[in-house]
Amino acid sequence: MPYESGGVYETAQRLGHVPIIENKSVQEELDGFSTKEVDPDEAPIEDNSYALEDLPNEGVELNYFLSIDGSLQEVPTNDDYPSNRIGFVQIAAVLTKLDLLDEQQSERFVDPARVEELDRSQLQDIVLPSSNYIRDDAETTVESWRKHIYHTFKTRKIEGRSLLEIYLDVIQADPRLIDENTVDVYRCPNPECPTDRNKVHIHTSVDAFGNCPQCDTEVYPTDALRTHERVSESQSNQTAISDIMQVIEHLTMCAYLLYLSEESPERLSRVGFIIDGPLAVYGTGSFLHKPILQTITRVSNKQKKLGYTPPIIVGIEKTGQFKDHATQIKDRMEPGSLLKMDNDYIYEYVKTGTTDNEYGTREHYGWPFICRTKSGRVFIIKIPSLPEGPDKYDPMNYPLMRNTLESISKVETALYDDATIPVTLAHQRASIPLKTGSKVLELFSKGALKNESS
Numbered sequence: 001m002p003y004e005s006g007g008v009y010e011t012a013q014r015l016g017h018v019p020i021i022e023n024k025s026v027q028e029e030l031d032g033f034s035t036k037e038v039d040p041d042e043a044p045i046e047d048n049s050y051a052l053e054d055l056p057n058e059g060v061e062l063n064y065f066l067s068i069d070g071s072l073q074e075v076p077t078n079d080d081y082p083s084n085r086i087g088f089v090q091i092a093a094v095l096t097k098l099d100l101l102d103e104q105q106s107e108r109f110v111d112p113a114r115v116e117e118l119d120r121s122q123l124q125d126i127v128l129p130s131s132n133y134i135r136d137d138a139e140t141t142v143e144s145w146r147k148h149i150y151h152t153f154k155t156r157k158i159e160g161r162s163l164l165e166i167y168l169d170v171i172q173a174d175p176r177l178i179d180e181n182t183v184d185v186y187r188c189p190n191p192e193c194p195t196d197r198n199k200v201h202i203h204t205s206v207d208a209f210g211n212c213p214q215c216d217t218e219v220y221p222t223d224a225l226r227t228h229e230r231v232s233e234s235q236s237n238q239t240a241i242s243d244i245m246q247v248i249e250h251l252t253m254c255a256y257l258l259y260l261s262e263e264s265p266e267r268l269s270r271v272g273f274i275i276d277g278p279l280a281v282y283g284t285g286s287f288l289h290k291p292i293l294q295t296i297t298r299v300s301n302k303q304k305k306l307g308y309t310p311p312i313i314v315g316i317e318k319t320g321q322f323k324d325h326a327t328q329i330k331d332r333m334e335p336g337s338l339l340k341m342d343n344d345y346i347y348e349y350v351k352t353g354t355t356d357n358e359y360g361t362r363e364h365y366g367w368p369f370i371c372r373t374k375s376g377r378v379f380i381i382k383i384p385s386l387p388e389g390p391d392k393y394d395p396m397n398y399p400l401m402r403n404t405l406e407s408i409s410k411v412e413t414a415l416y417d418d419a420t421i422p423v424t425l426a427h428q429r430a431s432i433p434l435k436t437g438s439k440v441l442e443l444f445s446k447g448a449l450k451n452e453s454s
């Protein structure tokens with residue numbers, strides 16, 4: 001540090017980050033804040049490190065990576081009325097053939113036309129009514145949003161199944177699913193309803209919907225995701241758009257898991273799933289994190305029963321406190337090693353908060369590890385977690401751990417880039433493109449499954 005450390009006010013002021021505050025008591029108030037700055041040298045890296053070679057090594061060699069990432073935009077549609085906004089969500093899913101990647105990495109020239117084509121074609125577009133937009137069949141933006149989300153779930157398809165069908169399949173073990181066509185919505189979606197957000201039980205069927213017993217509002221099965229609760233009639237709806245994007249992103253992963261589990265379990269054991277970001281659903285739809293983990297477990301158990309390896313699933317986190325920590329301790333980790341972090345470690349060295357709460361229980365279906373590859377890069381990875389309890393901290397309890405890390409190192413240059421994972425993988429020219437801005441995502445059409453040698 002080039003400066004003597006002073007109070008919070010003095011330091012921030014010297015760096016030009018806060019205005020000059022004459023009032024002494026305000027300065028003191030600022031000095032009452034403190035930040036958590038842990039000395040990374042204190043972190044017990046060696047005690048928690050595992051050599052790659054010592055980790056459990058089950059599974060077969062991967063042939064494919066399927067990477068999924070969502071992006072969003074909210075744009076004003078009229079300069080004279082800046083509060084007229086429309087939301088766009090794009091889901092990119094790219095299938096990368098690892099053997100082709102090996103082969104093509106040795107090629108010297110990349111064909112720019114081909115790269116552009118891949119860029120455009122790997123997306124599923126979803127348009128959402130944001131502030132000041134009202135559908136013909138609705139009276140408010142919130143109502144338009146709800147109707148439109150239902151419509152989107154009904155019409156967007158992945159490998160032949162609608163998002164709605166996939167959603168119902170994923171929540172099959174959740175108490176919200178009453179029967180295969182009925183979802184229990186716990187809160188009336190009408191902001192004016194006299195139930196006043198108290199817990200109600202509105203049974204909504206897939207095609208006939210349901211009605212609130214108090215205010216008679218028509219309620220849709222997708223209202224259980226509650227993304228409409230953050231929709232504003234006049235302000236930016238970035239948060240609501242982000243919430244629904246995450247939901248669709250993770251449902252997309254589940255869609256491919258379920259599809260391959262049904263159609264080609266042998267191939268499923270050779271597909272690795274990469275999510276760009278944590279294995280978590282934040283915001284109003286966060287209840288989904290549990291059904292997603294249940295879906296992964298269900299698919300994995302079925303694989304084992306059939307004699308196949310469960311799929312490798314990994315979230316790669318590129319920003320945030322874990323990433324900051326990893327950067328700090330990087331040089332203390334051996335190349336080709338994995339760092340275990342239990343709850344105490346996380347709250348001692350990585351995150352603010354107390355250890356009373358288990359990290360991630362409300363939103364995450366993955367547990368974090370830090371890995372340093374043989375080439376020296378560090379990654380924050382999240383692996384679908386084991387049930388609650390200390391077992392889930394220990395990498396030795398994850399049979400696919402070594403296979404996961406070795407698979408990651410095959411594509412690590414693409415993963416390390418700042419761009420999104422599907423796009424960078426697509427740029428490596430070994431990916432199968434999707435249809436342009438389609439309502440349908442199909443990576444493994446039945447024909448392709450038959451024609452390709454497996």
Ligand SMILES: [Zn+2]
Nearest residue numbers: 188193212215
């Ligand atoms: Zn109501």
